[in-house]
Amino acid sequence: MSAEAHAGSHYYLPHPSHWPILGSVGLFTTAVGGALWLEDMGFGKYVLLLGLIIICVMMFGWFGTVIRESLSGTYNAQVDRSFRWGMTFFIFSEVMFFGGFFGALFFARVFVENWLAGGSNSLFTNLIIWKGYEPVWPSNGPGNLGGDFEGMTATGLAAINTLILLSSGLTVTIAHWGLKEGNRKKLCWFLLFTIILGFAFVALQGHEFLDAWYKQHLTLGTGIYGSTFFMLTGFHGLHVTIGAIMLTVILIRSLRGHFTPQHHFAFEAVSWYWHFVDVVWLGLFIFVYWL
Amino acid sequence: MNTVAVVHEHYAGHPSGIWRWVTTTNHKDIGTLYLCFSLLMFFVGGSFAMLIRVELWTPGMQLMDPEFFNEMTALHGLVMIFGAIMPAFVGLANWMIPMMVGAPDMALPRMNNWSFWILPFAFILLLSTLFMPGGAAGAGWTMYPPLFMQSGVAMPFQVFAIHLMGISSVMGGINIIATILNLRAPGMSLMKMPMFVWSWLITAYLLIAVMPVLAGAVTMMLMDKYFGTSFFNAAGGGDPVLYQHVFWFFGHPEVYIMILPAFGIISEIVSTFSRKPLFGYTSMVFAIASIAFLSFIVWAHHMFTVGMPLAADLFFMFTTMLIAVPTGVKVFNWVATMWRGALSFETPMLFAVAFVFLFTIGGFSGVMLALVPADWQYHQTYFVVAHFHYVLVTGSAFAIMGAVYYWLPKWTGHMYNETLAKWHFWLSVISVNVLYFPMHFLGLAGMPRRIPDYPVQFTDLNQIVSVGGFVFGASQLLFVACIILCVRGGKKAEARAWDGAHGLEWTLPSPAPYHSFAEPPPANLIWTRPYQAS
Numbered sequence: 049m050s051a052e053a054h055a056g057s058h059y060y061l062p063h064p065s066h067w068p069i070l071g072s073v074g075l076f077t078t079a080v081g082g083a084l085w086l087e088d089m090g091f092g093k094y095v096l097l098l099g100l101i102i103i104c105v106m107m108f109g110w111f112g113t114v115i116r117e118s119l120s121g122t123y124n125a126q127v128d129r130s131f132r133w134g135m136t137f138f139i140f141s142e143v144m145f146f147g148g149f150f151g152a153l154f155f156a157r158v159f160v161e162n163w164l165a166g167g168s169n170s171l172f173t174n175l176i177i178w179k180g181y182e183p184v185w186p187s188n189g190p191g192n193l194g195g196d197f198e199g200m201t202a203t204g205l206a207a208i209n210t211l212i213l214l215s216s217g218l219t220v221t222i223a224h225w226g227l228k229e230g231n232r233k234k235l236c237w238f239l240l241f242t243i244i245l246g247f248a249f250v251a252l253q254g255h256e257f258l259d260a261w262y263k264q265h266l267t268l269g270t271g272i273y274g275s276t277f278f279m280l281t282g283f284h285g286l287h288v289t290i291g292a293i294m295l296t297v298i299l300i301r302s303l304r305g306h307f308t309p310q311h312h313f314a315f316e317a318v319s320w321y322w323h324f325v326d327v328v329w330l331g332l333f334i335f336v337y338w339l
Numbered sequence: 340m341n342t343v344a345v346v347h348e349h350y351a352g353h354p355s356g357i358w359r360w361v362t363t364t365n366h367k368d369i370g371t372l373y374l375c376f377s378l379l380m381f382f383v384g385g386s387f388a389m390l391i392r393v394e395l396w397t398p399g400m401q402l403m404d405p406e407f408f409n410e411m412t413a414l415h416g417l418v419m420i421f422g423a424i425m426p427a428f429v430g431l432a433n434w435m436i437p438m439m440v441g442a443p444d445m446a447l448p449r450m451n452n453w454s455f456w457i458l459p460f461a462f463i464l465l466l467s468t469l470f471m472p473g474g475a476a477g478a479g480w481t482m483y484p485p486l487f488m489q490s491g492v493a494m495p496f497q498v499f500a501i502h503l504m505g506i507s508s509v510m511g512g513i514n515i516i517a518t519i520l521n522l523r524a525p526g527m528s529l530m531k532m533p534m535f536v537w538s539w540l541i542t543a544y545l546l547i548a549v550m551p552v553l554a555g556a557v558t559m560m561l562m563d564k565y566f567g568t569s570f571f572n573a574a575g576g577g578d579p580v581l582y583q584h585v586f587w588f589f590g591h592p593e594v595y596i597m598i599l600p601a602f603g604i605i606s607e608i609v610s611t612f613s614r615k616p617l618f619g620y621t622s623m624v625f626a627i628a629s630i631a632f633l634s635f636i637v638w639a640h641h642m643f644t645v646g647m648p649l650a651a652d653l654f655f656m657f658t659t660m661l662i663a664v665p666t667g668v669k670v671f672n673w674v675a676t677m678w679r680g681a682l683s684f685e686t687p688m689l690f691a692v693a694f695v696f697l698f699t700i701g702g703f704s705g706v707m708l709a710l711v712p713a714d715w716q717y718h719q720t721y722f723v724v725a726h727f728h729y730v731l732v733t734g735s736a737f738a739i740m741g742a743v744y745y746w747l748p749k750w751t752g753h754m755y756n757e758t759l760a761k762w763h764f765w766l767s768v769i770s771v772n773v774l775y776f777p778m779h780f781l782g783l784a785g786m787p788r789r790i791p792d793y794p795v796q797f798t799d800l801n802q803i804v805s806v807g808g809f810v811f812g813a814s815q816l817l818f819v820a821c822i823i824l825c826v827r828g829g830k831k832a833e834a835r836a837w838d839g840a841h842g843l844e845w846t847l848p849s850p851a852p853y854h855s856f857a858e859p860p861p862a863n864l865i866w867t868r869p870y871q872a873s
Contacts, residue, residue: 058443058857058858058859059442059443059444059857061443061444061448061854062448062449063353063364064353064354064362064363064364065362065364065449066361066362067449067453068362068449068450068452068453068456069361069362069452069456071453071457072453072456072457072459072460073460075457075460075503075506076463076464076503079460079464079496079499079500079502079503080464080496080499082495082499083495083496083498083499086495086561086565087492087495089492126521126522129521130446130447130517130518130521130522131447133513133516133517133520133521134446134447134450134513134514134517137513137516137517137547138509140547140548141509141513141547141548141550141551144547144548144549144551144552145551145552145554145555147551148551148554148555148556148585149559151552151585151588152555152559152570152581152585155578155584156576156577156578156581159578160573160576160577160578160581161576164573164576168648169646169648169649170646178573187576188569188575188576189569189573189574189576189577190573190574190576191572191575193569193572193574193575193576194567194575267567268562268566268567268568269566269567269568269569270575271569271574271575271576271577272569272570272575272576272577273576274568274569275559275562275563275568275569275570275575275577276570278568279559279562279568
């Protein structure tokens with residue numbers, strides 16, 4: 049096996065690895081490509097694509113190594129705990145990332161609208177710059193940027209999507225029960241249901257985006273409402289997509305007989321992540337669609 | 340010597356040459372990479388500062404056009420913060436935390452490698468903007484819109500560089516937390532951890548909490564410029580001040596990310612060279628934790644002049660002044676540790692004592708800046724520059740230098756050249772005050788920061804400042820000389836290189852073996868503070 053316990057049997061220490069440097073090259077290529085593309089320079093798009101491919105290759109190789117090491121029983125309970133702490137704090141960092149965008153939404157709704165309308169100490173803002181602007185929500189600002197539009201509602205697709213995502217949280221838990229009981233059939237079927245629900249969510253979200261963009265005239269350029277709506281739900285949708293891909297990997301591994309009732313951290317990590325995107329959606333549903 | 344089982348050097352089957360450093364998963368290799376990278380960036384950022392001081396030698400424009408001057412101030416800040424100070428602390432964490440908690444390595448060694456190897460790429464990206472059409476972004480390290488959005492080609496490159504640094508920091512933070520929480524030797528409870536480990540546990544938490552927020556802030560700006568969103572555009576219902584709020588929600592904890600590990604280092608050094616246990620260990624832990632908590636609710640003191648509602652000004656003024664309480668606890672504890680100790684003044688201790696004095700000066704000017712009415716006068720003047728250079732240079736950078744001298748014997752197996760190191764210290768500590776102290780007066784007299792020109796009455800003080808700057812810059816070459824000489828040879832260092840030193844790292848031979856602890860060290864080696872043992 050590739051993993052070698054350098055330091056006696058007590059601790060696990062991995063070999064030198066070439067995956068991280070490949071990951072750095074991938075990130076660098078993606079960043080250069082992205083920047084060139086934004087500035088319409090050179091072959092930006094293709095460089096960006098190349099970078100993303102390198103990152104995918106790196107993840108495939110790196111996770112592959114970890115899976116092989118895990119299957120060969122290299123990881124003891126201590127390594128398992130390290131992974132758990134790692135995943136916990138990774139999810140915490142994601143929470144903070146969304147926190148920044150939620151913060152922007154609250155700030156705009158609670159303060160900026162009020163100030164543009166002359167509230168607090170901003171009387172002259174309203175008297176001189178934005179004459180007679182009244183606070184509203186949804187708002188595209190005193191400049192009516194992007195033109196007239198129709199805001200989102202909590203009924204309709206958003207409600208259905210909430211139902212879908214909450215159900216997927218339930219199915220992934222049932223799959224976990226199956227895994228703990230040693231019932232592989234239950235595990236695989238309920239994982240499959242979860243994945244279907246996940247991709248159904250993404251598809252409906254895509255449909256909703258298209259409707260918003262073309263029928264409701266709600267675009268990224270529709271002032272602060274369009275900005276916060278698309279950035280929050282867009283980043284969330286991206287996370288759901290990543291989560292669904294991770295669940296698919298877990299399903300493939302389950303079908304191949306990986307995981308035991310006692311030892312299945314990869315499954316748990318992905319289900320933690322899935323519950324995290326679920327909770328973020330609840331925040332979105334309440335603050336973006338509903339209130 | 341001691342009874343700790345030591346692993347033999349294990350290079351067999353490992354790549355050699357440059358590939359060893361590129362693929363390494365060893366905490367000492369990665370720590371060394373971090374430290375060398377940070378030293379390199381210290382000189383890159385320092386050379387930008389030298390150019391700034393040359394330009395400010397006399398009134399009027401000498402060397403450069405104002406745009407380039409702005410690029411220098413912006414890149415000086417970014418390079419020093421993200422390239423020099425932060426990687427230096429992460430490097431020290433990598434080297435020392437596994438040894439201090441009795442572990443063989445970091446918890447997630449492969450990710451540790453990735454955390455480091457993202458950084459050189461991020462800085463290639465950042466520094467390459469200097470050579471782009473339109474030059475680098477000259478909007479300060481804070482990158483406020485709308486100015487930053489007018490930077491042209493450089494902007495997306497700089498934003499993506501920030502993203503990469505954020506990814507690196509978050510992974511580094513996760514690794515440090517996992518190591519501290521999971522790899523401590525049996526018997527080392529949280530309240531028996533060395534202060535340096537405690538300070539990094541809390542710093543890592545801050546890193547993970549705020550780096551993603553910075554990523555979000557610069558992403559919003561990218562979207563505003565290239566995809567027509569209106570986060571920072573009032574016409575669309577956004578607000579440029581929103582950026583400042585999001586940025587400083589990151590920025591203020593960031594300030595503590597750069598000083599908390601320094602607190603840990605100073606606690607170690609002061610205790611060792613006073614030959615006394617640290618005074619008030621528990622209060623030190625709670626003080627660091629309180630500072631970290633407060634750092635999340637003080638951010639808007641960086642923006643008192645943007646026209647916030649009065650209630651907000653008052654709230655942020657009071658919370659800011661509250662920070663003086665735990666910080667004061669720490670300063671008093673260091674002084675009390677030295678009180679009636681058997682003090683000796685080797686170079687690490689000199690840096691630590693200088694830290695206690697000079698960081699406190701920076702703390703006092705911080706309290707002045709926290710007062711809203713006073714801040715309205717000091718804001719955007721050289722007084723602010725003086726304040727944060729006292730806390731960052733004579734604070735963070737001095738702590739890093741002290742730490743390097745303190746642990747060099749453990750890393751290299753040799754003692755450094757004490758005479759040369761003392762020259763480095765005295766030249767640095769004198770020149771750094773010549774450099775920064777007059778900036779207080781310049782600021783109080785009204786000289787604005789980030790401006791390449793000034794009225795003639797400021798000439799004398801600016802020339803004193805510049806002389807201090809040049810001498811301080813040149814003195815750092817002695818630092819490099821000390822390090823190189825110590826790596827190449829010198830008096831053999833004992834396992835316990837300092838007779839007053841305690842802690843697990845000193846039970847390992849010098850230089851420390853490639854994998855620190857093969858087996859968990861016996862519980863009797865975990866040093867209990869004498870007054871707790873009874």
